[in-house]
Amino acid sequence: MLSKILIANRGEIACRVIRTARRMGITTVAVYSEADADAQHVRLADEAYPIGGPRPQDSYLRGDAIIEAALASGAQGIHPGYGFLSENPDFADAVEAAGMVFIGPKAESMRRMGSKAGAKELMAAAGVPVVPGYTGEEQSPELLARQAGRVGFPLMIKAAYGGGGKGMRIVRSAEEFLPALESCQREARNAFGRDRVLLERYIESPRHIEIQVFADSQGNTIHLNERECSAQRRYQKVLEEAPSPFLTPELRARMGEAAVLAARAIGYQNAGTVEFIVAPSGEFFFMEINTRLQVEHPVTEMVTGLDLVEWQLRVAAGEPLPLAQADIPQRGHAIEVRLYAEDPDAGFLPGSGRLQRLRLPADAEGVRIDSGVVEGDVVTIFYDPMIAKLIVHAADRTGALARLRAALAACVIEGPKSNIAFLERLARHPAVVEGRIDTGYLDRHLDEFIGDDGAQAGAGDDARAAAVVAMLLATEAEARCAAAGSGDPGSPWAAADGWRLGHAGQRRVVLGDGDARHVAVAHGAGGDYRIELEGAEPLTVEGGTMAAGALQARFNGRGLRFQVDTEGGTVRLHDGRRHWRFERVGAYEPERSEGAGGGNRVAAPMPGRIVVTRVQAGDSVSEGQELLVMEAMKMELALKAPRDGVVGEVRAREGDFVDADAVLVTLED
Structure with a gap:
């Protein structure tokens, strides 16, 4: 067993790995950016090393700095968590070359899965069902448009590298294709450094079901059953649960076998997730393999009673899998939701700022909180704005939903806005309660989950x-x-x-x-x-x-x-x-009046970087016309004209970093 490991990540996953490693008697080392000097994972670890500036590319994406810290600390292995360098095969190779263990899959497996295009071709050759589409290396807009016509509409454009819903667009007509392609490629380039895309047929009203797999160095490969992640908004998972209310025992067995086949096809080791898209008919297709631990792994832990991080550490140390396929337990039902600093009523705009008040239900029977922040911490602009994961478990799905609603009612987040009210409506909505939600339902019916409702x-x-x-x-x-504490407790005054x-x-x-x-x-x-x-x-x-x-x-x-x-x-x-x-x-406090001129300015809703400017001084614009595109907290935000008018000034250029509320464009009176 490893005696000392470094966690090359931050937030709740770093805290999660540190706690498991400590329980196993393993010394832990954290790394941190300038923005995370006082973060909880730094406070929790036995040692911590600074690795650079607040932006990910200046710190958590610097593999050389992370390896240098690991060597200086005497760590024997590096756990990458998820995100950042967790699926970077060059980093995995560099860790191994430095004489340490990469606590994850082998670099070669990641390379095979690092391209969604190559992964689909490999899976098709191995006999795993795949969605029809185009996965070629030729990426000219003209060829992609022709291939789109061949695949047929609706279709999905997907970044060939990366995940998390970034660089994905649904296109329903040929006229929409080229603008969607441009936006998708730009987002993929900014998020993953590469803009290659693939095309695939879009399955209407699908379910998203993933199978947790594990493999060791002795050739054993098993699955730990499924998680359903069909409740999504813009391809971002909102609610995850296990078992799936959609699967029959027969379909569960077939998908489990396909997942194991997929893992074996790439010589997989350690924890991974095989993701499938499932049609209403029950026909399922391979989507991708996430070559890392997933954000929603606690759902599987709650229904199996297993610690997947402990399994990762044991497998990385050369031990065989602790259980065989037939011995994997399955008990009750678990659900996970993610508490975010975001404003659902403003298009889920990410938030930042100090958590002035944070009250989450304490870990108890059937309730689990995974978080990397406490009250008083700051949600920064540089990283994902997730505050915590709330996971519940009960004997059945009805009980789990009831426990989720009660746990959400006990949550208080003040400072940045949060998505608690949105999640409460989600947990009560008939499409969720009846287990019939598909991956596009939230986007089609978002008004049912935000704003005031008649009920x-x-x-x-x-x-x-x-x-x-x-x-x-x-x-x-x-x-x-x-x-009672005064000299005259009975005074009427x-x-x-x-x-x-x-x-x-x-x-x-x-x-x-x-x-x-x-x-x-x-x-x-x-x-x-x-x-x-x-x-x-x-x-x-x-x-x-x-x-x-x-x-x-x-x-x-x-x-x-x-x-x-x-x-x-x-x-x-x-x-x-x-x-x-x-x-x-105050009973007679005067009301505050709004400042004038709000309709003449377009301001940054939060700190971020300008990636596109579409207008210049003197241009005539229409209400709702896109003026700028800014990147903040791992997403693109389109800033639009508040009214018809003429542009007076453009005060930001592409590449500029801007503060919240900074005026970026003015319109003439």
């Missing part, structure tokens, strides 16, 4: 009233505590009931809800109130109490219960279906 519109008044009650009860409790000589007690409460304000006048005290909400019928509240983080009361005679948190001047509520967050605003 919640009627609950708004109750939520606002509950926030008022929570604030009143908290204020009254604080007043009682203050009075210590009561926070709004009483005044000559009229019934009333209190004005103003709630801030984003840019909106909700004004309420409350009469009463001690949990019994009459609340007059601006623009709504008065509500009678009776028996209001707060205990163990929950508010219970009767609202116009109807009993309701909310999870509640009144820390500081903020009230957070959850009614079992969704979150609300209100700020307490």
Whole structure:
């Protein structure tokens, strides 16, 4: 067994590997960029070495610096995690040449799978089903357009190198092909350094099902059953589960056999994932092999009870696989979702900033959190904005979905915006609950998962009233505590009931809800109130109490219960279906006015790099026309004209790094 390893990665996967290695008695070494000097994986490791600047190409993609750190530390092996250099065969070769073990597949296997085009040809030769398409090296736009016509529409353009949904486009007509090709190649070039693409027939309403495989150096190859990843947005996995609600035992066995055949065809070792696209008929086709550990590996761990990182370390040390195919356990159902710093209501724009408040359900029976950050850490602009992975397990799928909904309700993320509300709707949606979601469903029906929905519109008044009650009860409790510690605890002036000589007690409460304000006048005290909400019928509240983080009361005679948190001047509520967050605003504080001229400027929504400028001063533009393309947090963002007009200035050039809110283009008045 290895006694000391270096983890060539960051975030939750680095923390995950460090914890497993420590449990096995292995000393761990971390590497970090300038942006990660205080990151959790650095704090958790036994040793840590700096390797360069904050951008990945200046640090985590510098194989030479990582190997130098490993040699300086005396590490015997390097675990690449996922992303960065994890599927780089040249890095794997360099690790082996330096006398260390690469804790992953052999470089030759990665080279065979590093090109999606070559992988498809190899799989077809081995008898694994593949989707019809074009995988040739000739990449001229003219030839690709002709091949697209041969394959037929709709078709998929895919970057031949890389993954994670980058460099992928669906094209439904010949007219769309060349613009989509240009965009796909540019994104692939920026993400992976190579712009070769392949074409393949697009399967309508498919499922995405992947098989976890493992192989050792003694020639043993097995699979650990499937994970379904059909809930996707723009090819990014949103929810992963095992077992798949779609597969029959017979289809599961056939796909498992095909996955093992694929792994053996490339002489695979260590952990990998064979990904298949599955038609509604049950016909399945090879997509690719991810030659690394997957982000969603905890789903497999939860249903098998196995530690896949431990298996990786043992196989890398030359040990045989711990179990044979017939001995792989399968128990219950597991689901994983990823908590991101992003704004679903703004096109899932990635976020950055300090995590001012981070409350995640503690690891407990059936609930697991994998995270590389804690409260107070910063989500930077340089890396993927994932905050944590939330994984749940139960005896069956119904129980797992219920546990997922309860765990999401306990999550609080403040600072950058998050996708919690989006995930809560996903976990309740009939397409997910009934197990019939396909890979394109979210993109086709995104309005069902973001913004306000009719089911919640009627609950708004109750939520606002509950926030008022929570604030009143908290204020009254604080007043009682203050009075108890004073010299006159029985003084009527210590009561926070709004009483005044000559009229019934009333209190004005103003709630801030984003840019909106909700004004309420409350009469009463001690949990019994009459609340007059601006623009709504008065509500009678009776028996209001707060205990163990929950508010219970009767609202116009109807009993309701909310999870509640009144820390500081903020009230957070959850009614079992969704979150609300209100700020307490001064009762007579003036409203802020919006600045003028917003329609004349196009600003950077976040820090990033300008990759394309499409206009110059003097150009006439139309509302919605693309003006610039910027790259931020591993994705491209199109910045568009807010109105018809004439460009006054273009203040950024291609290649410029810009700060959030920097004005990039102005329009003439």
